[in-house]
Amino acid sequence: MGSLSDNDCKPVGSYPPSGIDVLIVGTGLAGLTASIECVRKGHNVRVLERHDDINTAGDMYFMGHSATKFFRHWPELSREYEAISMNNAWIETFKHDGERVITPLKVAERLRQAGMDPNTPPGAFQMRPLIYRMYLNEVQRQGIKIDFGQRVVDYWEDEERQKAGVVTAKGDRFEADVVIAADGVGSKCQKLVGGQVRAMSAGRAMWRAAFPIHHLDKNPELKKFLKMGGPNEDEPMVRTWLGPGTYAMVLIRKETCVWIMNHDITGSEEESWVHTVEWPDVLNNMDKGLGDRPWDPRIKELVKVIPPKTIVNFELFWRNPQPSWTSKGARVVLMGDAAHSFLPASGNGATQAIEDAVSLATCLQIGGKQNISEAVRTHVRFRFIRCACAQKMGFANAELLQHPDWSKVKVNPKLAQPKLPSWIWKHDPEQYAYENYEKMADTIRKGIPFDEVDTVPPNYPPGYKYESWNIDDMQKEVDNGTVDMGGGNWD
Missing domain, CATH: 3.50.50.60 (FAD/NAD(P)-binding domain)
Incomplete structure (x- = not known):
C-alpha cells in the first residue's frame, strides 16, 4: 500500500x-x-x-x-485555470427592487471583511x-x-x-x-x-442564461449600468439581487454576460440543461408573489436582450x-x-x-x-x-x-x-x-x-x-x- x-x-x-x-x-x-x-x-x-x-x-x-x-x-492545466479565472472580480449587492445596499468591492476585500484571507479565497465563480x-x-x-x-x-x-x-x-x-x-x-x-x-420538487426553478456581451448593445442605458468593475472598468463584475424568497445574479466579463434568477415554478421548467424558454415567459412570471415591490426594471430590460434559445428554465428537485x-x-x-x-x-x-x-x-x-x-x-x-x-x-x-x-x-x-x-x-x-x-x-x-x-x-x-x-x-x-x-x- x-x-x-x-x-x-x-x-x-x-x-x-x-x-x-x-x-x-x-x-x-x-x-x-x-x-x-x-x-x-x-x-x-x-x-x-x-x-x-x-x-x-x-x-x-x-x-x-x-x-x-x-x-x-x-x-x-493549472496555467490554463489561472488564465481563465476571475481573480480580479468585483461584487455589489442590491435589494430585488433595485436599491443598492452594498457598494462595489473587490471580492478579495469582501472576503477580508468576512474575516477570510483574501490571498487564499474559499473559491471562485468560473465559466463552465x-x-x-x-x-x-x-x-x-x-x-x-x-x-x-x-x-x-x-x-x-x-x-x-x-x-x-x-x-x-x-x-x-x-x-x-x-x-x-x-x-x-x-x-x-x-x-x-x-x-x-425519490426526487421531490422544491417548487422552485432557476432561469439561467449565458450570452455574448454584444447583445447589451441593444440597450445602451442598460449597457452603461452593467459596466465592468475596477478603476478602468475592465475587470469582471458580479451583481447580486436578494429579495423575499428569490435572488438573482448577473456576471459581466469581457466576452460574456451571465444571468441567473431563482423563482417559483411556472409550469414551463424541466430538470434539463437543454430545455429553454423565451424572455416573454420570464417577464410574465418574475413578479409573481412580490406584491407592490416588483423586480428591478433593469433586470427586466436585461431579460429582453437575451437571444433566442438561450434561457434555461431548470427545475430544482430535492433528494x-x-x-x-x-x-x-x-x-x-x-x-x-x-x-x-x-x-x-x-x-x-x-x-x-x-x-x-x-x-x-x-x-x-x-x-x-x-x-x-x-x-x-x-x-x-x-x-x-x-x-x-x-x-x-x-x-x-x-x-x-x-x-x-x-x-x-x-x-x-x-x-x-x-x-x-x-x-x-x-x-x-x-x-x-x-x-x-x-x-x-x-x-x-x-x-x-x-x-x-x-x-x-x-x-x-x-x-x-x-x-x-x-x-x-x-x-x-x-x-x-x-x-x-x-x-x-x-x-
Whole structure:
C-alpha cells in the first residue's frame, strides 16, 4: 500500500501502473476529473459518453478551493485555470427592487471583511465552457479514450470474477475492475446500489442564461449600468439581487454576460440543461408573489436582450442523502450528482464532485488491485458525511439569500452571501486519503458503523455528530424560518 511520505504531490507519470482498469460513465466534472486523476495514479482509464460530443455550453458555477488543490499536479492545466479565472472580480449587492445596499468591492476585500484571507479565497465563480475546454485539453494531452454515442442502459457486477460493467443502448458491453457512475441524477446505476432516491420538487426553478456581451448593445442605458468593475472598468463584475424568497445574479466579463434568477415554478421548467424558454415567459412570471415591490426594471430590460434559445428554465428537485453509493461488491460506485445532488444555493455541487474524483483515484492507488472493494468502501466513508453536511448547508444558504435581514446586512455584508466555511474550502481530499486511509479501512475490517467512527479526523463541521435527515423535515424548518444544522461548528 502507498503512504503519505512516498506518494504525496507526484505529477502524472510518477506512479507505477496499478493494473486497475477503470471504466467511467459520464463526462461531467466528476467524470473528467476522475479520468485524469486515475491516469495520474497509474490506473487504466476508459470513458463512455452518451452524446456524440462533450457539452461545453452553460453559464457558471462556484469552484471551491478544495476542488482545485489537485491542479498543482497538472502544470499546464493549472496555467490554463489561472488564465481563465476571475481573480480580479468585483461584487455589489442590491435589494430585488433595485436599491443598492452594498457598494462595489473587490471580492478579495469582501472576503477580508468576512474575516477570510483574501490571498487564499474559499473559491471562485468560473465559466463552465472555459473550465470544460481546460479539462478537455488535458484529457487530450493524456490520450484518454472517450467512446461517444454510448448511452448506458444497465450496470452489472460479477462478484465471483471481481468485475463490473455496463450495457449500452447499442448492445455493447464494457467491463472493468471498477466502474464509476458519474452520469448524473438519473443514473441507471441506482437500482444496483440500493434503489432510486425519490426526487421531490422544491417548487422552485432557476432561469439561467449565458450570452455574448454584444447583445447589451441593444440597450445602451442598460449597457452603461452593467459596466465592468475596477478603476478602468475592465475587470469582471458580479451583481447580486436578494429579495423575499428569490435572488438573482448577473456576471459581466469581457466576452460574456451571465444571468441567473431563482423563482417559483411556472409550469414551463424541466430538470434539463437543454430545455429553454423565451424572455416573454420570464417577464410574465418574475413578479409573481412580490406584491407592490416588483423586480428591478433593469433586470427586466436585461431579460429582453437575451437571444433566442438561450434561457434555461431548470427545475430544482430535492433528494434525501443517498443511502448507498456502491454495489454489493463495491465494484460499481456513484460519483458527483449521481451520489449527491445539491441545491444551487449550496455552492457545492461542482466542488464535491471534483473532490469525489480525487478521493477515489487516491484510495484505489493506495489500496491496490488486490483491495479494490475495500478502497472503494473506504472512499465512500471519507465522503458520505461530508457531502451530507454540504447538502444540508444548502438550506441554510438559501435562507440567507432568499430572506436577508437588511438591517443586519448593512452592518455585516457577510449576511448577504452564502456560507463558505473553512471545513469545506481548506480540505485536501488527496492529502486526507493518504493520512487516513489505513485508519478508515480498519473501521471497515472491524465492522464499525460509519457513523460511529471516532478514530479518523472529521472532514465535516468540527464537533458534529452525524444524524440522518430528510427533505421533509428540513422543509418544515425552512418554512418556520429556522434551519437547525445540528451540533458542531459549521462556520
